[in-house]
Amino acid sequence: MKTQPPETVFLKNLYATPADWQRDLFYSVVRAGHLKAGPEHRIQRETYPGHELILCLRGSGWLQVAGKKHMIGPGQMAWVNCHHPHVYGAMPNDPWEVYWVRAEGRSLDRLAQLLEIRSLPVLAGFDAAGAAAEFERSFQYLEGNRPCDAAHVNAAISAIIAMAFDARLSDPDLIRPDLPMPVQKALEKMRLYFHQSIRVVELAQLAGMSESHFSRQFKAAIGTSPIDWLRRERINQAKRRLIESDDPVKEIARQVGYADQFFFSKDFKRMTKLTPTQFRDEERQAG
Structure with a gap:
């Protein structure tokens, strides 16, 4: 009897609806979670609000943006500007397990531009352990009900973004003039x-x-x-x-x-x- 492939499982699946004052002041997370993908895992969108940060814990996945496909392995993070068409998913022979957040904030488009995310959306040489701790911190405070929880989520997302800058700008092979x-x-x-x-x-x-x-x-x-x-x-x-x-x-x-x-x-x-x-x-x- 043929064994059925495992299905995608959400080990943690979080939703949030930030207040207007939180959106004005902070990076806000509207969706987040911990996902263990099955071979069929695939997301395709033409456009969607926010930016997704996807940390690959184990296994492997892929992301296609601007007509180019990028592979994502353990310890790497993908940054997806969801305002542009994008497709991503698990590698069928080694489906990934990921932490992910969908964040919103006025400066995220500019930050993505500075990091050249459209052409280089996968961050390697990344502090994966430190980033995992920040993802977990954002999950913890997303489940809270105190007004200060939004500030803690903002701090976690800011820390992940700082790690992204550190990974991208400390790699001499990837540093190119950002300005015309x-x-x-x-x-x-x-x-x-x-x-x-x-x-x-x-x-x-x-x-x-x-x-x-x-x-x-x-x-x-x-x-x-x-x-x-x-x-x-x-x-x-x-x-x-x-x-x-x-x-x-x-x-x-x-x-x-x-x-x-x-x-x-x-x-x-x-x-x-x-x-x-x-x-x-x-x-x-x-x-």
């Missing part, structure tokens, strides 16, 4: 010449693009406009000068590229919630 070359050139110019008058049209010319095209590409890569980035760089430089020198605020404003002390002080307070003088006093007292 035109954006890198613009950043280099602004870092070196932040004290000079720099216009977006000059950066666009350096990049060999129209001003509108360059601005769109810069914002897509950095998340802010070139002028806003330059202002923040100037404020960062001003912070160091305020702490390390006794130069008057007007002189520091000039040193970092502001012709008008009023506009310098306005930008400084908008970004730090303190005036330049308040910042200098508080930092020196703290030091």
Whole structure:
């Protein structure tokens, strides 16, 4: 008599519906669990809310995104941006056992972009034992009813994301420039010449693009406009000068590229919630 293959078993199957304030403040987990797959295990979606983090405990599985198939083995984690078409499942001859969470959060798309998840969705060289402990911590607090449980789940997901960064960015074979070359050139110019008058049209010319095209590409890569980035760089430089020198605020404003002390002080307070003088006093007292 032929033996029937084992079926997929959910050893833990959790659901959560975060409150609006939890979604605003934290990474929220809406589904999670511990799954022991049968040979038939397969999930296919065109699009779905959230990002899935799948830690392979034993066995093996596969994931297909952007037309490419990736294998997943023990100790590896797959990151699936569910907003894009995806298919994944167990290898029939060695079905995987996994911990998984489906998380939501405003920055997850950007984080996935930084880690090049669309082209490299499988993280190897991963702290699997540490990650497993964080998955288990998220499971524990998902089953709780206290308001603080959402913060603990957020901490667990943040820790897993930190491990993902560590695994991806510490592997020299996988490190490639995250930024397009035109954006890198613009950043280099602004870092070196932040004290000079720099216009977006000059950066666009350096990049060999129209001003509108360059601005769109810069914002897509950095998340802010070139002028806003330059202002923040100037404020960062001003912070160091305020702490390390006794130069008057007007002189520091000039040193970092502001012709008008009023506009310098306005930008400084908008970004730090303190005036330049308040910042200098508080930092020196703290030091």
